[in-house]
Amino acid sequence: MVWVFFWVLLVVISGVHGGNVTYDGRSLIIDGGRKILFSGSIHYTRSTPEMWPSLIAKAKQGGLDVIQTYVFWNVHEPVQGEYNFRGRYDLVGFLKEIEAQGMYACLRIGPFIESEWSYGGFPIWLRDIPGIVFRSDNEPFKIYMQKFTTMIVNFMKAESLYASQGGPIILSQIENEYKNVEPAFHSKGPPYVRWAANMAVGQQTGVPWVMCKQDDAPDPVINTCNGLNCGETFAGPNSRTKPSLWTENWTSQYQVYGGEPYLRSAEDIAFSVALFVAKNGSFVNYYMYHGGTNFGRSASSYVTTSYYDQAPLDEYGMIRQPKWGHLKELHAAIKLGSETLLWGAPSNFSLGQLQEAHVFRRQPGECVAFLSNSDSRNSATVTFLNLSYELPPRSISILPDCKSVIFNTAKVSRKYTPRSMMSRQMFNLSERWLNFMDGIPKFGKTTIKANTLLDQINITKDVSDYLWYISSYNHTPTDVQPILHVETRAHVILAFINNKFVGSAHGSHGLPSFTFESPISLNAGENNISLLSVSVGLPDSGAYLERRVLGLREVTIQGTTHGSQDLTHYSWGYQVGLLGEELQIYTDQGSRLVEWKSTDAGSTHQPLMWYKTTFDAPLGDDPVTLNLGSMGKGEAWINGHSIGRYWVSFHTAKGTPSQTLYHVPRYFLAPSGNLLVLFEEIGGDPRQISLDTISTTGV
Numbered sequence: 001m002v003w004v005f006f007w008v009l010l011v012v013i014s015g016v017h018g019g020n021v022t023y024d025g026r027s028l029i030i031d032g033g034r035k036i037l038f039s040g041s042i043h044y045t046r047s048t049p050e051m052w053p054s055l056i057a058k059a060k061q062g063g064l065d066v067i068q069t070y071v072f073w074n075v076h077e078p079v080q081g082e083y084n085f086r087g088r089y090d091l092v093g094f095l096k097e098i099e100a101q102g103m104y105a106c107l108r109i110g111p112f113i114e115s116e117w118s119y120g121g122f123p124i125w126l127r128d129i130p131g132i133v134f135r136s137d138n139e140p141f142k143i144y145m146q147k148f149t150t151m152i153v154n155f156m157k158a159e160s161l162y163a164s165q166g167g168p169i170i171l172s173q174i175e176n177e178y179k180n181v182e183p184a185f186h187s188k189g190p191p192y193v194r195w196a197a198n199m200a201v202g203q204q205t206g207v208p209w210v211m212c213k214q215d216d217a218p219d220p221v222i223n224t225c226n227g228l229n230c231g232e233t234f235a236g237p238n239s240r241t242k243p244s245l246w247t248e249n250w251t252s253q254y255q256v257y258g259g260e261p262y263l264r265s266a267e268d269i270a271f272s273v274a275l276f277v278a279k280n281g282s283f284v285n286y287y288m289y290h291g292g293t294n295f296g297r298s299a300s301s302y303v304t305t306s307y308y309d310q311a312p313l314d315e316y317g318m319i320r321q322p323k324w325g326h327l328k329e330l331h332a333a334i335k336l337g338s339e340t341l342l343w344g345a346p347s348n349f350s351l352g353q354l355q356e357a358h359v360f361r362r363q364p365g366e367c368v369a370f371l372s373n374s375d376s377r378n379s380a381t382v383t384f385l386n387l388s389y390e391l392p393p394r395s396i397s398i399l400p401d402c403k404s405v406i407f408n409t410a411k412v413s414r415k416y417t418p419r420s421m422m423s424r425q426m427f428n429l430s431e432r433w434l435n436f437m438d439g440i441p442k443f444g445k446t447t448i449k450a451n452t453l454l455d456q457i458n459i460t461k462d463v464s465d466y467l468w469y470i471s472s473y474n475h476t477p478t479d480v481q482p483i484l485h486v487e488t489r490a491h492v493i494l495a496f497i498n499n500k501f502v503g504s505a506h507g508s509h510g511l512p513s514f515t516f517e518s519p520i521s522l523n524a525g526e527n528n529i530s531l532l533s534v535s536v537g538l539p540d541s542g543a544y545l546e547r548r549v550l551g552l553r554e555v556t557i558q559g560t561t562h563g564s565q566d567l568t569h570y571s572w573g574y575q576v577g578l579l580g581e582e583l584q585i586y587t588d589q590g591s592r593l594v595e596w597k598s599t600d601a602g603s604t605h606q607p608l609m610w611y612k613t614t615f616d617a618p619l620g621d622d623p624v625t626l627n628l629g630s631m632g633k634g635e636a637w638i639n640g641h642s643i644g645r646y647w648v649s650f651h652t653a654k655g656t657p658s659q660t661l662y663h664v665p666r667y668f669l670a671p672s673g674n675l676l677v678l679f680e681e682i683g684g685d686p687r688q689i690s691l692d693t694i695s696t697t698g699v
């Protein structure tokens with residue numbers, strides 16, 4: 001037993017030798033050998049360091065060889081030249097944990113990453129570099145992209161993290177799905193692709209670089225596939241000397257507020273993976289294997305705080321069955337034949353109209369077959385090497401000896417394991433809640449003023465989701481009911497007239513702008529107009545991200561003596577952020593800077609309210625979550641850590657909130673006296689919040 005353990009340990013440790021990683025037309029070559037590799041995306045920024053060892057262990061147990069992660073520029077360099085690699089941002093710590101568990105790593109440096117991450121990973125200061133055009137043949141951009149890439153590569157080298165140095169990193173990525181936007185850059189696109197490839201290769205890492213979804217990736221950079229069904233859609237590498245690699249196979253889809261979760265079945269994922277391998281694929285990455293949580297304000301526009309909860313490891317890091325187990329069996333079935341797959345001669349032939357065999361043979365007797373039925377309605381009976389096989393609809397059978405079926409992608413042996421929630425604490429006692437109402441700024445106190453509506457990103461520099469637009473309007477009453485009409489490119493608007501809440505409205509994912517309209521009552525004479533414009537994350541995709549704008553475009557009041565009065569070019573005062581944000585009242589220290597009031601029925605369901613209470617951590621180690629089902633929209637902090645934006649009042653087409661449960665990592669908790677602070681933007685009742693623990697049975 002002990003000797004077996006040491007032998008296993010030796011094999012694991014000797015897994016990475018040093019020596020460059022190369023490739024040929026069949027696969028990556030590591031330590032001189034071809035490999036079929038299963039990989040899973042786990043982003044270090046979307047979980048907490050105390051979760052990493054168990055996430056990585058569960059990935060390994062699920063049959064993965066590689067952990068893939070992006071590098072998140074804007075968390076590492078939030079201020080130009082000031083770097084942060086601590087806590088959740090400890091990239092080296094994450095990679096060393098992967099190494100300690102004997103796995104490989106794929107590092108997608110980008111540095112543009114998209115990833116439903118605020119600004120696609122770009123630091124906000126980058127847009128203020130004079131003359132910059134992101135992701136283009138543009139000198140200022142190339143200087144900063146090269147600087148960051150080089151910094152990360154040198155950091156990895158200093159820690160001996162490349163496989164060529166004996167470390168875990170076997171593959172690296174430059175850029176990200178550039179082909180999607182390349183046409184928008186016209187003649188500045190292709191030279192940028194060539195420059196990025198050269199710059200990356202020039203880093204001399206000793207491991208290959210990939211460009212995903214870039215079919216013209218220059219040699220020696222490998223073009224890879226991203227998609228749901230690369231087995232069907234990938235035209236293959238752009239050279240016979242490059243292997244067929246799949247960098248993003250979506251296990252689900254990210255979710256936006258107002259959207260339903262995207263449920264992709266274990267059978268469907270397994271089918272597409274088996275088909276990709278049958279068609280010579282040798283590297284498959286699951287995006288995401290663990291999605292995790294978009295803590296703080298890190299999510300891009302309208303993206304929910306929970307990220308890919310439907311992945312094989314759910315948001316809380318728990319095994320999601322049958323997905324996890326079914327894929328584990330698939331990996332084992334493919335690995336059984338990996339020598340033959342990697343060294344054998346591939347052939348394929350038809351077994352019927354929609355049925356095909358993919359066969360790999362080496363020496364006599366060594367034979368692996370994939371029998372596929374792409375008819376999604378009917379099962380099929382096929383004859384292969386004189387034996388008869390029944391193939392369920394849209395399925396692939398794997399025969400590691402060309403005789404016996406050890407796995408069929410549509411036959412799931414694992415059972416669905418529901419999650420159960422246990423309420424551990426109710427916050428239903430009014431006296432346990434204190435509240436503080438954030439103020440509406442006075443025009444005279446605003447520091448920025450302009451005779452026009454300014455761009456929100458340019459003013460806030462994304463230090464806050466919130467920007468106040470303050471003006472006043474001199475009204476002469478008429479018989480007509482005045483109507484406030486606002487056009488905005490931000491995501492939410494709250495309107496106040498003379499400090500009274502008039503109403504709010506929001507846009508949705510994919511809508512560039514929306515309109516708010518509401519009848520208002522105005523005093524004769526001067527009226528204060530206070531509009532709170534709210535961003536729910538910066539955009540993460542598309543060309544010319546540096547030119548994107550947010551915020552109000554046009555403000556009019558209809559039903560005045562002039563008919564419609566345009567306020568767009570009135571004098572506007574601006575305030576960035578909320579008073580509570582400025583004072584950081586969500587921290588223990590900051591919370592002492594304001595006068596909190598006791599909570600009663602009158603202080604619930606009010607806009608712009610801060611609430612605070614304390615609680616003890618639930619005993620045990622089950623994951624903890626806050627059920628915010630009774631709240632509207634805002635952000636929640638535990639002991640000063642933001643657990644993310646919440647938005648419960650935005651319902652899906654079926655009439656339910658997109659997300660009511662918000663992960664509270666145990667990493668953020670002390671045994672007792674934890675400070676919970678909520679900022680509620682629109683109105684909610686904190687007395688119906690509960691703190692729950694989550695578990696699954698029968699894993």
Ligand SMILES: *[C@@H]1O[C@H](CO)[C@@H](O)[C@H](O)[C@H]1NC(C)=O
Pocket residue numbers: 020164204205206207
């Ligand atoms: C390994 O890669 C490094 C960096 O690209 C290169 O300088 C070196 O020559 C390579 N070594 C071998 C043995 O190919």
Ligand SMILES: *[C@@H]1O[C@H](CO)[C@@H](O)[C@H](O)[C@H]1NC(C)=O
Pocket residue numbers: 236279280346
């Ligand atoms: C797999 O590789 C073989 C040998 O290189 C080639 O003939 C065949 O077309 C490839 N199959 C696919 C689906 O690309």
Ligand SMILES: *[C@@H]1O[C@H](CO)[C@@H](O)[C@H](O)[C@H]1NC(C)=O
Pocket residue numbers: 348349350356
């Ligand atoms: C074999 O696979 C290739 C590549 O996918 C395809 O073009 C060809 O039609 C297949 N041949 C048969 C007989 O199915």
Ligand SMILES: *[C@@H]1O[C@H](CO)[C@@H](O)[C@H](O)[C@H]1NC(C)=O
Pocket residue numbers: 385386
């Ligand atoms: C299949 O059966 C035929 C007729 O019985 C026989 O001639 C042939 O050798 C068999 N082929 C294989 C691969 O067993």
Ligand SMILES: *[C@@H]1O[C@H](CO)[C@@H](O)[C@H](O)[C@H]1NC(C)=O
Pocket residue numbers: 426428429
């Ligand atoms: C609060 O919730 C607990 C647990 O559900 C319940 O026993 C108690 O009666 C509730 N108290 C109030 C004031 O609603």
Ligand SMILES: *[C@@H]1O[C@H](CO)[C@@H](O)[C@H](O)[C@H]1NC(C)=O
Pocket residue numbers: 455458
């Ligand atoms: C951003 O603000 C600066 C001054 O505050 C101004 O000069 C510049 O034109 C603004 N840019 C955009 C895109 O609005």
Ligand SMILES: *[C@@H]1O[C@H](CO)[C@@H](O)[C@H](O)[C@H]1NC(C)=O
Pocket residue numbers: 442443444498499523526527528
């Ligand atoms: C408008 O705001 C000013 C302060 O900026 C305040 O003095 C005044 O009373 C307000 N007017 C109304 C009608 O609320």
Ligand SMILES: CC(=O)N[C@H]1CO[C@H](CO)[C@@H](O)[C@@H]1O
Pocket residue numbers: 226227228250253
């Ligand atoms: C590039 C690509 O294939 N994108 C697809 C990813 O999956 C979503 C959801 O199924 C599709 O809408 C995209 O087209």
